[in-house]
Amino acid sequence: MGVALVAIGIIGVMAWRWVATTQAPMDRTDMQRQLNEAQAGVEGFLLANHRLPCPAAGTDGVEACGNATAVRFPWRTLGMDSDLAALHYGANRGGGADLAALPTAQDWPDFGLTFTEVPVFPALSPVPADVTAAGTRVSASYADAVALRPVVNGLDWCAVARRLAANSGATGVLRAGATGGSVPVGFVIAHPGANRQFDGNNAEGASASFRFDLPGRSQDLNYDDLMLAVGPGDLSARLGCAVRLSEMQVAMQSSYAAYDTARVMQQYWSLLRFDIDQAESAVDGAESGVALAAMGLALATTSAVLSIASAANTEGVTAFVVVMAAVNVAASIAETVLAAQDLTAAQEDLQAARDKLVAGNAYAIHVYNSLADALDHAVVTDRKGLNP
Template sequence: MSIQRQSQLGYSFPELALVIVVLGLLVIAATTVIRDTQKVTDSVEAQALFQRADNALSGFIYANGRLPCPAAAGGAGVENCSLTNGVLPYQTLGRAAQLRNQEGLEFRYAVFAKTGATTLDAQLNKKLDRIQPFYTTAAPLSSASQNLANASDMDLCRALSNGWDATANSTYAHTTDGTTLHHIAYVLADPGAIDADQDGNLFDGYNVAGVKFGLPNRGISANYDDQVHAVYFDEIWEWMSCSGILSAVVHAHPNAKSTTAIYRQALVDYKVQLELAVEFAEAGRATAAAQLLQASAGLATAASLIPAGTATTLLIPPVGPYVTGPVAVGLAVAAVAVNVLGVTAATLGLSYLEVNLIPLTKKMVSLIDTVSPILTTLDASVETNVKAADQAGIYER
């Protein structure tokens, strides 16, 4: 009877306490699982929104050759280029609504915008003519930076390069861990669900205001529930294929222009040397003429390669139509002949000069007179094409 009465009394106090402890642990475990699951869900949702924003920004870059300026928070989503940080300009990007997180809160957006001299400018939100390649111009021969007078997508590549090379400066968009500063092309920040650090601002840590943001890989904690998405200069550089296209814009085509100018001037100088040699020879000064022709031949050792190379160039389309094959080949042959005969001239008399070398030298001068105007025209044409290619957007994506 006593045993039956004891069983009817239920759990003892120690047993009840143990049950409560177990239930408490289960509740804590369940809460943790729910919270962690929610964090994962929020993170996945944020990444999806970041990707949508990246797609819209990429499309804007392709269409405009720059990044958009931020819009004012709580406004109509139209870019305001007096701002370097604000919210995503959804109207300017052609989106129907503002980018918001699961709590309906706007994302912050900032863009790198470092001012500087034209070729050093790194305002990614402005389309400027930053690429000004060096090439040689004729009459007089000189090399200088040339303003192509057209802003294209490739000028954004130069801005990206300038931003990458810029000295660390907290004035411009950057991420930081509190010690190291990293410049970024643009950044988006999700404020999370609550004011985790309880500072009166939904954004936590370094994301509160301005162009400073926390590191993208900072984990969510008790006092931080923001998510940061940073895009760096090299990322945009790669998908714009800046490396391959810039080599043509800044080097290949301008170098072709420099080559035509240098060829032209080399032929002009070579012609002067030949004319002086002929004048001395015709004046009957055999010894002096022979020495001068020998000196000219020394020049021809190197210079003959120039008309020979010019002749080859003139035979290759689209230059070929400017000059006939015989003239171009004759230029190369005459260059070699003057070189060979000039070397032997120092040991020969005036009669040999008059009968052989002087007529050949005059022929060389005549050939140079034929080719020089062609090179002048070609030089001007290449320069026109360098600028026209940039104006036509050939180098744009």
């Protein structure tokens, strides 16, 4: 009997303390703490899942995205304490900007363009290994960028929130306030207050147009609800959407500018290869000219000797014959010298063209690496999204 009485006493004390705890009125500090915890949970869910949580249909705290009348706080989905089951919650799901739905992925890192024109190598035999390595790096970086096209992140959600902020007057946008003085909100959380019941527009089914009141706006003398509402623009600012979207825009434009530079470089590169082909043809022509000039000199010399010998055997060597023979030989020598000079100039031009190609190869490596760096930076920025 004594053991039974002790057990009953313990159970009674526990029940009394539970009743006292659950029925004791909360002070305003505790209410505000719950609202702040709920807000942190909602924004943490957004950062992790790239969307707002949907309201729950009941106190079980499981979000019900398919239930248009759900208004309870989804504490279980957010992994939070069941004490928050008493809260009401709403997320904007209209106006062409469903903040609780996973957004469509954007083609961020590469502008959604096809970089098939890069890398392209001119007709080099063989292509230098360092040039090949730089081109391979571009291909790998571009493949990483393409792989991120279907991946959704917080930046995609920011684009949706920005669209809502710009179209806040659209039909269906979640609003807080009375009919004559409502404002659009991204999400809203309501605490029932010390009386543990929702008043005004916060009561389920109290209004067909507005479910929530504005923070700090009392509806009557008995109204004690506490409200926390975050507008779409304010929510975007709290998450750093403007800064992150700007960073992503800069990264995208940088990668495209580097891609455009690479295409121009490849055209210049091809011209360098063309210059070498032309210079090699010029050297071949100059070598042929030297050979022909040497042959002409040999013929002129032979002709001069034969002319002098023939004149000596017939009527004697005259000054005219000697002068003409010397002139012919001198002209042939001059042609040979000019041909040799042309060959030297052609060889110098060929060497200059080859030197330019070497410099062009180094420039190509720099341009390709710059493009790969820009794409890598855009990929990193896209993967980071809204995360620190």
